[in-house]
Amino acid sequence: MAHAEIPTPTTGEGKEALAALLAEPRRAVVALDFDGTLAPIVPDPEQARAHPGAVPALTRLAPHVAAVAVVTGRPAGVAVRYGGFAGVPELEHLVVLGHYGAERWDAHSAQVHSAGAHPGVEAVRAELPGFLDRNGAWRGTWIEDKGGRAVAVHTRRTEDPDAAFEALRGPLAELAAQHDLMVEPGRYVLELRPPGVDKGVALAAYLREVGAGSVLYGGDDLGDLAAYAAVRELREGGLPGLLVASAGTAESPHELTSQADLVVAGPEGVVALLDALADAITGS
Numbered sequence: 432m433a434h435a436e437i438p439t440p441t442t443g444e445g446k447e448a449l450a451a452l453l454a455e456p457r458r459a460v461v462a463l464d465f466d467g468t469l470a471p472i473v474p475d476p477e478q479a480r481a482h483p484g485a486v487p488a489l490t491r492l493a494p495h496v497a498a499v500a501v502v503t504g505r506p507a508g509v510a511v512r513y514g515g516f517a518g519v520p521e522l523e524h525l526v527v528l529g530h531y532g533a534e535r536w537d538a539h540s541a542q543v544h545s546a547g548a549h550p551g552v553e554a555v556r557a558e559l560p561g562f563l564d565r566n567g568a569w570r571g572t573w574i575e576d577k578g579g580r581a582v583a584v585h586t587r588r589t590e591d592p593d594a595a596f597e598a599l600r601g602p603l604a605e606l607a608a609q610h611d612l613m614v615e616p617g618r619y620v621l622e623l624r625p626p627g628v629d630k631g632v633a634l635a636a637y638l639r640e641v642g643a644g645s646v647l648y649g650g651d652d653l654g655d656l657a658a659y660a661a662v663r664e665l666r667e668g669g670l671p672g673l674l675v676a677s678a679g680t681a682e683s684p685h686e687l688t689s690q691a692d693l694v695v696a697g698p699e700g701v702v703a704l705l706d707a708l709a710d711a712i713t714g715s
């Protein structure tokens with residue numbers, strides 16, 4: 432059977448990083464966002480599931496690289512469930528860094544370690560329904576209860592998701608500030624969460640922990656920019672890093688795609704890339 436071709440990165444740094452990954456895969460870390468990268472975007476966040484090819488592709492790749500990690504805004508346990516990541520023999524070293532790094536799930540222990548609930552989040556959860564009514568939230572605006580570490584307000588299912596999103600940006604920023612929280616904007620979602628950790632901090636710490644010799648990071652949204660920045664900084668220090676954007680729709684943020692070394696067509700493209708890497712590494 433013919434090998435799938437690995438798409439060529441468009442930047443020099445990306446080409447170097449891909450070469451480094453392929454030259455020494457056992458030193459490479461593959462880190463991927465969940466929603467929009469491993470899982471197709473769907474209207475109802477509770478219905479999001481990993482692309483059917485995601486776990487098979489990761490299981491092909493994982494035994495040949497230093498580590499595979501999922502870095503997500505989701506609570507770690509939710510990403511594990513929606514991803515189907517638990518109890519997969521070849522993924523026994525998988526790590527899921529959830530809540531933008533405030534939580535961690537390790538496949539070998541199947542335990543989640545969390546920074547614990549934040550009082551500001553608890554207060555906002557209670558206040559939010561009335562707050563949205565008073566601030567003219569569009570019909571269809573939906574609150575995602577993410578436990579004690581974040582609460583998310585989604586506008587995708589309103590009649591005009593962009594207008595509904597913009598109308599809530601300012602009011603939610605004020606509400607967040609009153610409770611010592613920050614607003615993390617995403618694809619038709621505004622999340623209120625504690626500051627102090629982001630995907631960049633989480634990824635950099637994990638790469639140090641495993642002694643990465645190179646990294647591939649794939650993401651699709653604004654929350655991934657911190658991880659991109661961390662990889663760029665590590666590149667300056669000599670660690671080869673390949674920045675992949677899962678994109679291809681009008682809502683893919685330009686801030687992200689313009690910084691990527693390689694843009695692929697959504698989760699389908701991410702899975703094809705992982706499969707092509709596995710083919711190249713294993714020679715299969």
Ligand SMILES: O=P(O)(O)OC[C@H]1O[C@H](O[C@H]2O[C@H](CO)[C@@H](O)[C@H](O)[C@H]2O)[C@H](O)[C@@H](O)[C@@H]1O
Nearest residue numbers: 465466472473474476479503504505587618620
């Ligand atoms: O860091 P991620 O893994 O990308 O998670 C970010 C947020 O993703 C989810 O929302 C997004 O996906 C939904 C399902 O496809 C979609 O309906 C929504 O419009 C997107 O913003 C999730 O609901 C959030 O909790 C995550 O933090």
